Amino acid sequence: MLNIDSIANKFRLSYLVFAILLCATFVSIFLYAEVRMEQELVKGRLLQQLELSQEKYGERALYTADPGIKIYHYDSAPANLQALATKTVQEIPVTIINQTGQIETQLHFFAYQQDGQDYILTYLEDTEMVMGNYPVLAIFEHLEDIFANALKIAVVLSLLIAAIFSHLSSKQIIKPLLDLKQAVETDHQNLNELTHLPSEVGVLARAIDTQNHKLAQYLKREQLFTGDVSHELRTPLTIILGASEVLASQLADDNRLSEFTNRISNTAKETSETISALLLLSRAPEQLDTPQTSINAIAASEVTRLKYLLRHKPVTCTIVAEQDYIAYVRPELLKMALGNLIKNAFQYTDDGEVVIAIDADKITVTDTGLGIPEIMMPLLYERFERLDHNKTGYQTDGDSKHPTGLHEHSNNKVEGTGLGLSIVQRIMTHMGWQLTHQANKTGGSTFSIYYK
Incomplete structure (x- = not known):
């Protein structure tokens, strides 16, 4: 055809x-x-x-x-x-x-x-x-x-x-374009030969070459920045971990103060893991090893870590899995992706339950929280975009009418940067997985991670 x-x-x-x-x-x-x-x-x-x-x-x-x-x-x-x-x-x-x-x-x-x-x-x-x-x-x-x-x-x-003439001449006309395509596909090995052409193909080759240089410089700056930041952060984190261990040993008899030293130590460890995950994201996917990782263990660990977000809330969290499922993935990346989804579910659910279901094809995080308004859907995975009640029609003015069950939550501002879903989507792209969202009929959202 x-x-x-x-x-x-x-x-x-x-x-x-x-x-x-x-x-x-x-x-x-x-x-x-x-x-x-x-x-x-x-x-x-x-x-x-x-x-x-x-x-x-x-x-x-x-x-x-x-x-x-x-x-x-x-x-x-x-x-x-x-x-x-x-x-x-x-x-x-x-x-x-x-x-x-x-x-x-x-x-x-x-x-x-x-x-x-x-x-x-x-x-x-x-x-x-x-x-x-x-x-x-x-x-x-x-x-x-x-x-x-x-x-x-x-x-x-x-x-x-x-x-006959159009068939023969078209080959000659598009030959420079095919050469340009081959040069781009072969990591620009022959691109310099095309930049000297006086034709439109030469103009296009020069534009691609210039853009490649800019992109290479940008990637280099990003890699240097990521490496420098991680290096600079590891030193104070190491000091914090060491200091927390010393404090923990000296305050072993004081349960109240020991709780604070444990939180300092756990937060420092989590921050170190986050830095490691960000460093992994800066590397090419083919350069990463993918060990067998227990999805159930990662999910249980993240629920335990983020359980404090459900304090004083009538919300239950359940992990549903028929068996222990594994995936070939870096545990740091899975931990960051799943952790962000669970954290969002905990933060935006004031009543009801959060269910984390694991099977052979996917991981789903379902909540009965606010859900995501239709107006926010185009910006769902954009950086620095987050649920804003004023922006989506949920008023915080006490004289305004509120949807049923949302008044109490509306007056409690949920802290965040609007980067969580953006980071999850970036991790999915990096690992070749897929992230989907579906609004629940009874309210709330269901996010699914497909890893097969």
Whole structure:
């Protein structure tokens, strides 16, 4: 099937259409010239016959001359010819009966005025004019068939030549584009050779080369920034961990203070894991090893870590899994992705439950919280975009009307940066997985991570 989106096929098709239009123009000119010539020849022959008949027979209502010529005084002509005849030669289809039966042919006729007398001159195309009477018209009738056949052959050859020429020339035209495509696909090994071309392809190659340099510099800056930040953060985190361990050993007998030292230690460890995950995201996916990782263990760990968000809330959290499922993935990345989804579910659910379901194909996090308004859907995975009650129609003014069950939550601002879902989506893209969202009929949201 012809691919119309292909540049080469577009060029071939446009060239073929141009050839068809050109042939149609020439055919139209030929047909017009043929008709006009035939009209003038018929007119000349009939006027010649009128003159000869007047000299031979004088004035009559009807002159008949072979082959197929009849000249009427206007008043003696058939009514249909009187109604149709003009000074221009016309023709109408007629049916005649001869010895061989009925024949469909053309009747040529026109009106003519001479010395105040009107005539209608007719010529029936069925009979051949003899050479002796009017050789020019007879020769024209013969040449007309020759020119028509020659024109048909010329049109067919023209279209064939146009098709062959467009096929060959399109290859030459798109060759630089194919070279550019190959250069881009082969990590720009031959791109420098194309940047010196004076054509549009050279302009495009130079633009791609410039953009590649900018992109390479940007990626280098991002990698350096990520490495520098992680390096600079690891040192204070190590100090914090060490200090928390010292405090924990000295405050072992004080349960209240020990709880704070444990929180400091756990937060420092989590921050270190987050830095490791961000470093993994800065590397190419093919450069990462993917060990067997227990999805159930990661989910249980994140629920335990984030359980504090459900304090003072009538919300239950359940992990549903028929068995221990594993995935080949870096645990740091899975922990960050799943942790963000669970954290959002805990933060935006004031009443009901959060269910984390794991099976052989996917992980789903379902909540009975606020849900995501339709207006926010296009920005769901955008950075720094988060649920804003004023923006989505949930008013915080005490005099305004609130949807059922949302008033209490509306007055409690949920902290966040709007980066969580953006980071999850980036992790999914990095691992080749898929993240989907579905609004629940009873309220809340369901996020699904497909890893197979």
